[in-house]
Amino acid sequence: MTTHNDEQSTQSIDADVIVVGGGNAAFTAAHAAAKRGRKVLLLEKAPxxxxxxxxxxxxxxxxxxHNGLADLQSFIDDDDRHAATEVPPYSAAEYTSDLVKVTEGRNDPELTAVLVDEAADGLRWLNTLGLKYRLMYERQAYKRPDGTFLFWGGLHVGNTGGGEGLMADHVRVAQELGTEVRYGQDVFGLIQEGNTIKGVKIRQTDGTVQEIRAESVILAAGGFEANAKMRQENLGEGWENAKVRGTPFNTGEMITAALESGAAKGGDWGTCHSVQWDAFTANNESNRELTNRLTRQSYPLGVIVNRDGKRFLDEGEDFRNYTYAKYGKVILQQPGSIAYQVFDATLRPALRTEEYDMPGISVEQADTIEELAAKINVSPEALEKTINDYNTSIDTSITLDPTVKDGRRADTVPVKSNWATPLITAPFYAYGVTCGITFTFGGLKSDTHGRVLNEGGESIPGLFVCGEMLGGLFSTNYPGGSGLAAGVVFGRRAGALA
Incomplete structure (x- = not known):
């Protein structure tokens, strides 16, 4: 038993490796350590x-x-549609280029190289342990007139059952590998002797503190996106009003604990992943039933207007995969932090079914733009002018093709670079959106193996980091799907050393 000042502590429980956190990165790290024969204890804050x-x-x-469908078929679920499916290869060079492009060159090149080099192998390894993967038809493919499917945007593979299936698989594998998982563990601090981390401190419901000691501690407890005060301090005014898309337990406490133990900050603390999120549906934060379905990601096909009835961004700048994580911030900056995605009857069938047909969705429908404006409390004159300027500026001589950047522009202000289609067919639809925050990009600085570094660039013995706590990969924006990939790659690397 160890006592610190007036804190009480219960008997220490030893483990080789303690993993703090309970998401994809945490469980991947635990699996990697367990496969090496380590005694692993995973501590999850949530019940x-x-x-x-x-x-x-x-x-x-x-x-x-990957090199196309044939390269993927060894680890993805069988599907009758595969025979009629085209999956363009997505090279390592393209992956790297996409990361550099969307982060405006602020991605760490060494972390990037490791991510790109090991992401595919990481999924194949997890598949051997029992995680299941599939092609994401409903999100990343368009069905062509001849009945075939074409995938687009470089993001093609996902977990069977989505995030819920991913985590159910992880929990089952952890059990099979003998990892002990404890829930409701309020880890708030690190045990440090000299410059070496020796374990963690857990706050008990009665106020006492339990210390658990281990040879290594892997931090995978997420960013600070669920902490309104930290969002405001680091991201800026207004961010305290963002909706929390995911877990309410990522409050940044373990980032703070690591910094107090000498860790250096890593990555861009001033930006985050945020998206267009249903503005008015009840329970639109941390909704475990609807989860990702509260996003509104068919916006490249229509237009987005603010409460003044004006467009304010290029909806067709690039594929959704490369713009959605930054446009939430732009919505937050609009009057009332509200905007409306507008479509007509021609476009409505092309919207993502799982997002735009969900129960209780925030949507208004009308037979004229004037009536639609009244329903969303926008000036009818302003909205009619915006839509008319947009409609009349489109080069309709170019064929609409959502599977490529088709160059079908609306030459208005701001320009819409691709996929512009006149909004002329009633009924018209307006979906209310606000800013939903996913995760923060700032975290701890580490080497490419997840060893946490101090301000002098030296590793802190016994301390590792992975997942959203690892700073350096993303800034301003990120390519869709690279967050889970990073969790796999750097979780596996940390678990291989811890």
Whole structure:
């Protein structure tokens, strides 16, 4: 028993490796350590019924380089549609280029190289342990007139059952590998002797503190996106109003604990992953039933207007995979932090079924733009002018093709670079959206093996990091699916050393 000042402590429980967190990265790290014969203890802050971290709330999409469908078939589920499916290869060079492009060159090149090199192998390894993967037809493919399917945007593979299936698989594998998983564990601090981490401190419901000691501690407890005060301090004014898409337990406490133990900050603390999120549906934060279905990601096909009835961004700048994680911030900056995605009857059937046909969705419908404006409390004159300027500026001589950047522009202000279609067929639809925060990009600095570094660039003995706590990969934006991929790659690396 160890006592620190007036804190009481119960008997220490030894383990070789302690993993703090309960999402994809945490469980991947635990699996890697357990496969080496290590005694692993995984401590999850959430109660068992709220397990899974942010990963539970995802669609399970995971970005990997590959050489096309034949290269993927060894580890993805069989599907009768495969015979009529085209999956373009996605090279390592394209993956790297996409990361550099969307982060505006602020991604760590060494971390990036490891991610790109090991992402595909990481999924294949997890598949051998029992995780299941599939092609994401409903999110990443368009059905062509001849009945065949074409995948687009570099993001093709996801977990069977989405985020819920991903985390159920992880829990089952952990049990099979002998990893002890404890829920409701409020880990708040690290045990440090000299410059070496020796374990963790857990806050008990009665106020006492339990210390658990281990040879290594892997931090995988997420960012600070569920902490309104930290969001405001680091992301700026207004961010305290963002909706939390995922787990309410990622409050940044373990990031703070690591910094107090000498860890250096890593990555971009001033930006985050945020998306267009249903603005008015009840229970639109941390909703475990609807999870990812509260996103509104068919926006490249229509237009987005604010409460003044004006467009304010290029909906067709690039494929959704490369813009959705930054446009939430732009919505937050609009009057009232609200905007509306507008479509007509021609476009409505092309919207993602799992998102735009969900129960209780925030949507208004009208037979004219004037009536639609009244329903969403926008100036009818302003909205009619915006839609008319948009409609009349489109080069309709170019064929609409959502599977490629088709160059079908709306030459208005701001320009819409691709997929512009006149909104002329009633009824018209307006979907209210706000900013939903997914995870913060700032975290701890580490080497490519997840060893946490101090301000002098030296590793802190016994301390590792992975998942959203690992800073350096993303800034401003990120390519869809690269977050789960990073959790696999760097979770596996940390578990291989811890």
């Amino acid at each position: 068992k019924e709220l397990f899974g971290g942010n990963s539970f709330y995802t669609a399970g999409a995971t970005r990997i380089p």
